[in-house]
Amino acid sequence: MTRPKCETVRLIKRRDLKNDYFSFTFAPFSAADKCRPGQFVHLKLPAGEVYFRRAFSVASVETSCGDLELIVKVVGRGTRILAALRRGDATNLLGPLGQPFKLPRRRERVVIVAGGVGFPPLLFLAQKLIDRGHDPKHILFFYGGRSRSDIIERSRIKKLGVDLRIATEDGTLGEQGLVTKPVKTFLQKYGDNCRIFACGPEGMLKAVNELGLALHVPGQLSLEAPMPCGIGVCLGCVVPLTAGGHARVCCDGPVFQIGEVAL
Amino acid sequence: MTPDMKVMIAGVEFDNPVLTASGCCGYGEELAQLYPLSKLGGLVTKSITLEPRLGHPPPRTAETVSGMLNAIGLANVGIEAFIREKVPFLAKQQTRIIVNVAGATIDEYVEVSRRLNDVAVLDMIELNISCPNVDQGGIQFGSDPYLTEKVVAAVRAVFARPLIVKLSPNVTSIGDIASAAEAGGADAFTVMNSVIGTAVDIDTRRPRLTNNKGGLTGPAIKPIALAMVDAVHSRSRLPIIGVGGISDWRDAVEFFLCGATALQIGTALFVEPEAPLKIVHGLKDYLRKNKMKSITDLVGRLEKY
Ligand SMILES: Cc1cc2nc3c(=O)[nH]c(=O)nc-3n(C[C@H](O)[C@H](O)[C@H](O)COP(=O)(O)OP(=O)(O)OC[C@H]3O[C@@H](n4cnc5c(N)ncnc54)[C@H](O)[C@@H]3O)c2cc1C
Ligand SMILES: Cc1cc2nc3c(=O)[nH]c(=O)nc-3n(C[C@H](O)[C@H](O)[C@H](O)COP(=O)(O)O)c2cc1C
Ligand code: FES
Numbered sequence: 001m002t003r004p005k006c007e008t009v010r011l012i013k014r015r016d017l018k019n020d021y022f023s024f025t026f027a028p029f030s031a032a033d034k035c036r037p038g039q040f041v042h043l044k045l046p047a048g049e050v051y052f053r054r055a056f057s058v059a060s061v062e063t064s065c066g067d068l069e070l071i072v073k074v075v076g077r078g079t080r081i082l083a084a085l086r087r088g089d090a091t092n093l094l095g096p097l098g099q100p101f102k103l104p105r106r107r108e109r110v111v112i113v114a115g116g117v118g119f120p121p122l123l124f125l126a127q128k129l130i131d132r133g134h135d136p137k138h139i140l141f142f143y144g145g146r147s148r149s150d151i152i153e154r155s156r157i158k159k160l161g162v163d164l165r166i167a168t169e170d171g172t173l174g175e176q177g178l179v180t181k182p183v184k185t186f187l188q189k190y191g192d193n194c195r196i197f198a199c200g201p202e203g204m205l206k207a208v209n210e211l212g213l214a215l216h217v218p219g220q221l222s223l224e225a226p227m228p229c230g231i232g233v234c235l236g237c238v239v240p241l242t243a244g245g246h247a248r249v250c251c252d253g254p255v256f257q258i259g260e261v262a263l
Numbered sequence: 264m265t266p267d268m269k270v271m272i273a274g275v276e277f278d279n280p281v282l283t284a285s286g287c288c289g290y291g292e293e294l295a296q297l298y299p300l301s302k303l304g305g306l307v308t309k310s311i312t313l314e315p316r317l318g319h320p321p322p323r324t325a326e327t328v329s330g331m332l333n334a335i336g337l338a339n340v341g342i343e344a345f346i347r348e349k350v351p352f353l354a355k356q357q358t359r360i361i362v363n364v365a366g367a368t369i370d371e372y373v374e375v376s377r378r379l380n381d382v383a384v385l386d387m388i389e390l391n392i393s394c395p396n397v398d399q400g401g402i403q404f405g406s407d408p409y410l411t412e413k414v415v416a417a418v419r420a421v422f423a424r425p426l427i428v429k430l431s432p433n434v435t436s437i438g439d440i441a442s443a444a445e446a447g448g449a450d451a452f453t454v455m456n457s458v459i460g461t462a463v464d465i466d467t468r469r470p471r472l473t474n475n476k477g478g479l480t481g482p483a484i485k486p487i488a489l490a491m492v493d494a495v496h497s498r499s500r501l502p503i504i505g506v507g508g509i510s511d512w513r514d515a516v517e518f519f520l521c522g523a524t525a526l527q528i529g530t531a532l533f534v535e536p537e538a539p540l541k542i543v544h545g546l547k548d549y550l551r552k553n554k555m556k557s558i559t560d561l562v563g564r565l566e567k568y
Contacts, residue, residue: 051327230533
């Protein structure tokens, strides 16, 4: 595992996506080329309203120039401060942190399940797999949200050439209902030789976990937890394991195998 | 000239006076990923109990204004696994190792300390009689002078190296507790553990911690910690390791002036893992600018009104 770096970086690019989503590109981050899908950075906000750093998954990297992209949804005080950053502003990044997704073998079919703000690490994963020669047609990208406005970067995903399947709860885009519904239908039919990669709200992860177990499809889930330190020293981010005991989401995870965590 | 950063506590020399606090640096492995631990004056392990403990169920931390609440509940690997799995790593580190000891009963404190007596790499133990997050032990001992003296004396009898006692601010008179610990045979004090507090989620109308309350730490408690260091310093001549809300070298200078010989950095590590190194650097600059030769020249030099 690469050692995390703690560095001051600048915001070199920001894009305001719809519905309180933002894409931020920071540079130069010397560990950008070491970041693997599923890993995250801990971002320090200007001193003031919030005390802790905030965790964000790596959404993409441009290794030649040390660019690191985060895709962030504004949900509270910290993310609101972040959304106010302007180009050229400095911040401090600690990372890459956490265990990345274990990549599938090239012949395995990849079933990505993204829910809402769980999208960024899976975008990175899909990109990485394709860069490494995985056939995009063997990557199913299930993407769910409450409504049309929760589905971001659609054209970017399409450009990857993956098989994108959208579901919205209100039916304003793609299939109507929870994203786990089409996932289930697919896995029941074609579950052999599939690997699941999921990140999203707790309810979705729970459903995917159960699906994987019931249909015997292996896979990995990326979890979230409030993280005081992000490096494994405070024991604040723990989740219970099915085998008993606790695991730290920040460093034993955030990626866990299906069935590993008592969700 | 580079100022002398060495300090002595109970006959143990520290290369610099900035240590990491118990519960905020695990058993050292994670911080060592970020920088060599030899840059620290020393490291205090997470509290060790006789048996492994899982701690309280999550959520067990909550962010607050200028700090945080925690009710981890002394989650730790237990003395056996500590010696088997953690000590070999610690033995390779070029820094002072202090093992923090906790227990539910005097017997537990004694048994853990007795086993640690055989562990050569550790320089001292720090007795945690001030944890606010467990039903038994912890602060129960640290808030009663009689029990304080009793537990300290019992550990003193089985542990041959220096013994630090970590005090709680949640007492009527921290001076009385310090005196009792000194009478029991303490060699130094760590001042202080976290301050009891809680926070409420107004939507669910439930506490933000499953333990219902926790310990407040971080910048929010610095003024309390300074007053506690001062109170113990005016009561006892034993060396004091100051801890509570220290984020930068300016905070550090305040603690030395109030009577601390060394410091521990806790919560600040979560935001700035390299905080101890920056503090050492800043302290050196401060000494240089003020034409002081040694960090010890600062200790207790508060000019009171
Ligand atoms: C490993 C990891 C990767 C993440 N990746 C992304 C990402 O790529 N993009 C993104 O937009 N967000 C991501 N998050 C979530 C992000 O960290 C939180 O949204 C952020 O910390 C909220 O900060 P805030 O100050 O705006 O919210 P606060 O004001 O602190 O809280 C607002 C709400 O968010 C909840 N919350 C706070 N912190 C977290 C947290 N760490 N995890 C879950 N819920 C939280 C609170 O309970 C509250 O309901 C990730 C979290 C983790 C742990
Ligand atoms: C998450 C967390 C866990 C802690 N665990 C312990 C512990 O196991 N034993 C102990 O004596 N103190 C423990 N402490 C208290 C710290 O060692 C320190 O006394 C306190 O945090 C005040 O310092 P700070 O404001 O610099 O954090 C813990 C503190 C935090 C934040
Ligand atoms: S956030 Fe501190 S241990 Fe995971």
